[in-house]
Amino acid sequence: MKTSVMVFHPNIARSRINAALMERAQNEPELDLVVRDMYALYPDFHINVEEEQRVADGADRLVFQFPFYWYSAPALMKQWEDEVLSSGWAYGPDARIAGKRMMLAVSTGGLKDTYSVEGKHHAAMSELLLPYRIMTQYLGLEFEEPFIVHGAYAPDLDDGALAAVAQEYVARLH
Template sequence: MASVLLLFAHPAFHKSRVNKILIESVGGLDNVTIHDLYEEYPDFNIDAAREQELLESHDILIMQFPFFWYAPPALLKEWEDIVLEHGWAYGSTGKALEGKKLFCTISTGGSSQVYSKGAKRFTIRQLLAPIEKLSQLCHMDFLPPFTVHGTHLLKEEDIREHAERYRRFVFALSSEKLDCSKLEKLDTIDENADKLILKAL
């Protein structure tokens, strides 16, 4: 089974309703390491060598965060700037991340309608273009984002349903029970992603 490093970035986790439950759900899987960046680095003083070691020892990277101004919270951007070094992550000798999978798990206050295709609108996948592009530069396989929309209107039972869907998805991905060729073409890992799970779990 593939190992999963979940990089979690939430500046106000004590107030979280959605990410808290999502994290509890996947944190129960044996092969998932939860790495809470705001807990580890409250002063933004990121240890690049330690982060690189963690990345090297896992096969799949998840970046999980609430959408803040259509982007990841600031510490995740700082993490990218410090950890993804030339000669290690990219460049002619930078192959440390080659072949690893990367996807984002994102909660949004905006509804799915806000992030659907249309005039003056952008999908979450479009808004994630910098992360998709960095994954190309670092020779990683980028997968569409797992999304939970309309967070302010969700009841606890709705959040628990999303969390169960998330757990199923991460388990299926890490046990190679997902049809990744179809998955890559999706804009987002929504409720339809369950149809791509190849075998009963």
């Protein structure tokens, strides 16, 4: 399965989790995937829509990897959705994206138990990511269970634990 991993992190050099996931995926020769640092590609936010649609056309699965900021994705990812997922290409009678798979790879600053009805955020991640599930239904995509890494700032997420998480990520990409 050909997979396009789009990493939407506005400062990947300062990221521990997203940088580790991206690097591990890039160094997985057994997978048929392309890993793309979207902020490096579009630092000026001028998205090449035709190129993005070409890349997506060639993929069987689209993976959106991003840090969860203020209950949403970074700005470039939202702009990518607005511009690339256009009528006639992503939806409508002649849509070409239907039938592909979509997976989210999300990192959070908070610990897992803070993302529950009883927790600090008063909602589970499944609720907070619902717009993406609805988007996949609208576009005719198959929504894969998200890969979520909680606790970006947790003291127990040392280098060994992060390497294990990155290995889990690659296993999910298989």
